[in-house]
Amino acid sequence: MFERPQSSERAVLVHVDFPGKSEPEDLLEFSDLVRSAGALPVATLTASRAAPDPRYYIGGGKAEEIRDQVLEQHAGLVIFNHELSPSQERNLEKLLQARVLDRTGLILDIFAQRARSFEGKLQVELAQLQHLSTRLVRGWTHLERQKGGIGLRGPGETQLETDRRLLGQRIKQIHKRLEKVRGQREQGRRARQRAEVPTVALVGYTNAGKSTLFNRLCAAEVYAADQLFATLDPTLRRLELAGFGPVVLADTVGFVRKLPHELVAAFRATLEETLQADLLLHVVDAHDPERHTRIEQVNEVLGAIGAGDVPQILAYNKIDLSGEPAQLLRDVEGRVSRVWCAAASGLGLELIEQALGEYFLSDQVSGWLYLPPECGRLRATLYRTGQIVQDQAAQEGGWWLDIRISERELAAIFRREKRAYRLLAERELPLRVAGGAQAP
Numbered sequence: 001m002f003e004r005p006q007s008s009e010r011a012v013l014v015h016v017d018f019p020g021k022s023e024p025e026d027l028l029e030f031s032d033l034v035r036s037a038g039a040l041p042v043a044t045l046t047a048s049r050a051a052p053d054p055r056y057y058i059g060g061g062k063a064e065e066i067r068d069q070v071l072e073q074h075a076g077l078v079i080f081n082h083e084l085s086p087s088q089e090r091n092l093e094k095l096l097q098a099r100v101l102d103r104t105g106l107i108l109d110i111f112a113q114r115a116r117s118f119e120g121k122l123q124v125e126l127a128q129l130q131h132l133s134t135r136l137v138r139g140w141t142h143l144e145r146q147k148g149g150i151g152l153r154g155p156g157e158t159q160l161e162t163d164r165r166l167l168g169q170r171i172k173q174i175h176k177r178l179e180k181v182r183g184q185r186e187q188g189r190r191a192r193q194r195a196e197v198p199t200v201a202l203v204g205y206t207n208a209g210k211s212t213l214f215n216r217l218c219a220a221e222v223y224a225a226d227q228l229f230a231t232l233d234p235t236l237r238r239l240e241l242a243g244f245g246p247v248v249l250a251d252t253v254g255f256v257r258k259l260p261h262e263l264v265a266a267f268r269a270t271l272e273e274t275l276q277a278d279l280l281l282h283v284v285d286a287h288d289p290e291r292h293t294r295i296e297q298v299n300e301v302l303g304a305i306g307a308g309d310v311p312q313i314l315a316y317n318k319i320d321l322s323g324e325p326a327q328l329l330r331d332v333e334g335r336v337s338r339v340w341c342a343a344a345s346g347l348g349l350e351l352i353e354q355a356l357g358e359y360f361l362s363d364q365v366s367g368w369l370y371l372p373p374e375c376g377r378l379r380a381t382l383y384r385t386g387q388i389v390q391d392q393a394a395q396e397g398g399w400w401l402d403i404r405i406s407e408r409e410l411a412a413i414f415r416r417e418k419r420a421y422r423l424l425a426e427r428e429l430p431l432r433v434a435g436g437a438q439a440p
Contacts, residue, residue: 011039011077012069012098016058017048029256030081030103032207037110042073056095057088063095070098079106104131107256119181126174133167198360199248200239201274201310203302204283205294206254209317213283213343214251217352241357243387243404250277255301275305279359280312281352286340287321313355314338320345328355335359366404373397381413 011034015027027046034041047062056063057080066078077099078092084102092100101109108128115121202210218237235251252274274280282298284291295314302308319326319342326348329338336355341348366389371379379399382388390402403410 009038009040009077010042010073010075011079012066012073012075013041013044013079013081014058014066015044015046015081016052017046018052019050026081033103033106033110033256034079037106038113039077039079042075043069045069052082052088055088055091057082057084057092063092067096070096077101119178122174122178122181126171126178129167129171129174133164133171197246197248198278199236199250199276200279200281200356201250201252201277202281202283203252203274203298204254205285205288205298206256208254208283208285208288208294209343210254210283211251213315213317213341213349213352214249216343216346216349218249239353239356241353241360244357244360247356247360250274255298274302274307274310277307277310279356280307280310281315281356282312283315283317285318286316286324287318291316311359313359315352316340317343320347326351335362365410367402369401369403370394371399371401375399378413 013030013034015030027044031041031044045062045066047058049058053059058066069075070078075098078096079101081103083104084092084100089100089102108124108131111124112128115124202214204210214235214237218239237249237251239247239249241247280302282295284295288294299308302310313336316322316324316338319340321342324340326342327340328336328351331337336358339348339351339355341352343349369382371382375398379401382401382403382405387404388401389404390400392400392402394400
């Protein structure tokens, strides 16, 4: 029985290497995570073990060394770059007399600081409660009602059991609220699908520059900073692509290796923007020496959430730091696969728009389209949406338009107008026919 020590910003960091499991950049990323949470690292201790110790995760001698550092540095917080079991966390806190936090708790704390929207706050609270539910400590024994004697008899429920019951009730309540939010998101998603507006989701490792790129492309004002998980809540904006029309661009939360399972489960509604996207714009930090490893780690997370089969275009950002030129590379089939750009300076952003336009214009049709005289409003819509090369008046009335447009967009326009169309295209297409006017 003990009272958990109060937290402090002065933190001692602990990183353990296991054979074949640790990577050299783990410690650097760990330090960045700690600073992103607002803590001040005052000491870093490393160790090597064949397997975690069941009691302290580290050996007893290393645990004593950590306690000495806590006293010497006047630290009130010890952060492990690993996931600790509830018993290991409690044992370490008893020994060190300092607050102990594992990697999952650290990331949850960062997310709690970044959440801005109602949905984001609910998702963070759900993840925190699920994490906390396994770490309840008997710190309220003075409120227990299981003792004997006059005035001390009660319903027989300890405070620990009460805490567990209240946690369970709150988790159920948050699940219901998130289901409502999920329904609202799904309603908006269906509306975009009915309007045939495709969605492009920005994904990538945290701090790769997704929000900066998003702001540049959409003239938005999403918060962007040189820190891990600067963006938490998804943001959607409309982007007009030349020759194609509108697409919806979605800025999503950045990924990180060993993303806690609690977060993957809690942020299901947010991650669905990635799952339902027509295309993923995978933003990569071109200046990062471990960029190829980062790409693999992001793809692992995408596979874990079920988005591994969504088409991707790689956007290598920050070329102003890496010294690489702005360029666009294609695969063996001639489709754009990689783009190099610098979102901060705007270098190569036209290549990003070109890549997106080419991807969605792959179903573009071109040819003469006949509109009868009563379709003046429809003609104006086509002028706003497609590229009109020529516009000629028809002898029998109406217009002939030489148009360049996405077949999907054209079909959507005519569905909204509840009309069929005839297009004399440059390539064979299974099109509906209406009327018998002759092409010019």
